Amino acid sequence: MTEATQEQNNRDISKVVGGSARSIYESAQAQVKSGELDPSLGLSRSNQFSAPFDYLFVQEGFNIRERLNEARIRMFAESYKAGKFVPALEVIPKEGRFQILDGHHRYYGAKIAIEEGALLARLDLVIFEGDEREAILRMMNAADSERLTALDKASGYLRLRRAGMTIEEIAEARNQSPLQIKKMLLLANAPVEIKDAVRSDRIKASPAIEILSECERTGKNPVQLLNAAIQASVELGKGTVTPKAIKSATKKPKALPRKHVEKAITTLMSSSFTTQLRSAVPADVKPDDDGMVELKLPATELQELLAALEELEKAKAKNEAPSDQGKENKDGAQGPGQPETGAAAASK
Numbered sequence: 001m002t003e004a005t006q007e008q009n010n011r012d013i014s015k016v017v018g019g020s021a022r023s024i025y026e027s028a029q030a031q032v033k034s035g036e037l038d039p040s041l042g043l044s045r046s047n048q049f050s051a052p053f054d055y056l057f058v059q060e061g062f063n064i065r066e067r068l069n070e071a072r073i074r075m076f077a078e079s080y081k082a083g084k085f086v087p088a089l090e091v092i093p094k095e096g097r098f099q100i101l102d103g104h105h106r107y108y109g110a111k112i113a114i115e116e117g118a119l120l121a122r123l124d125l126v127i128f129e130g131d132e133r134e135a136i137l138r139m140m141n142a143a144d145s146e147r148l149t150a151l152d153k154a155s156g157y158l159r160l161r162r163a164g165m166t167i168e169e170i171a172e173a174r175n176q177s178p179l180q181i182k183k184m185l186l187l188a189n190a191p192v193e194i195k196d197a198v199r200s201d202r203i204k205a206s207p208a209i210e211i212l213s214e215c216e217r218t219g220k221n222p223v224q225l226l227n228a229a230i231q232a233s234v235e236l237g238k239g240t241v242t243p244k245a246i247k248s249a250t251k252k253p254k255a256l257p258r259k260h261v262e263k264a265i266t267t268l269m270s271s272s273f274t275t276q277l278r279s280a281v282p283a284d285v286k287p288d289d290d291g292m293v294e295l296k297l298p299a300t301e302l303q304e305l306l307a308a309l310e311e312l313e314k315a316k317a318k319n320e321a322p323s324d325q326g327k328e329n330k331d332g333a334q335g336p337g338q339p340e341t342g343a344a345a346a347s348k
Helices: 003-010 021-034 070-082 104-115 132-141 150-162 167-174 178-188 192-199 205-218 222-235 243-250 258-270 273-280 299-320 342-346
Strands: 048-051 089-094 097-102 123-127
Touching: 070 104, 097 104, 097 132, 132 150, 132 167, 150 167, 150 178, 150 192, 167 178, 178 192, 178 205, 192 205, 192 222, 205 222, 205 243, 222 243, 258 299
Parallel strands: 089 123
Antiparallel strands: 048 123, 089 097
């Protein structure tokens, strides 16, 4: 017998017998041991087995998913009741029982099926072997149910950070950029008002992170900025915060025209108003003093001062009016790029 023939015989599994996984395993192992079968064709035992439902439990707060899908739970319940194939649950052995790692929908589906009369003697399980960081990553990477929400992912990244992983390590493990992880951590650490707005779909995760980034950079209050963006969206007729609404909420107010400011200041300084103020208020007056003082101004000076302040108010209103619409601004001026008509044209 040639060496090639002997090698071919050693790779022939036709003599492996058995009607169950265990008997096939034992038959193959026996032939490997006797030299009849090449060791590379030997079988190995996995960490999968089965256990009664009573051995299983869910650790409160362990699952990174905030909410489960009731329809998916019902789907698994019906599958268990009908005796259909359901993938094994991935579990972590703990104090004589098994904590669910991946398969929360299946777990609750099995629970409902049993409550509704299904005879589920045992459930297939796969033992997870790894530390806390690997367990969190396993939950995030699992394809058992619907996609994780942005808040679920953010929570997972925060738990990985608390478990000792660096941003770079998380990014590599999740095939994301470090910048993306940093943004999601902003969401994870956001005020509860921001998270609630994301949950209720008043704002999507991406614009919420934009607001948080803006506030981290400028020191602004993110909740106040969120409320301003929500109000701006309402004014725009949108149910959810839009990028345009955020831009409107975060834009800096325009400076008032210099000519109006200078005119108001000049008018104020040239009147007797400032002089009377200096002489009327005692030098030792305290902030909580509520004494009254009397000032007398010539009517013409008061008219000039009020006229200057009115021009400032008009300029302020013009700055705050929408600049992208062809409608008249609040002070009656024409929008940019619009032909002047009527009194506006006649005044020039």
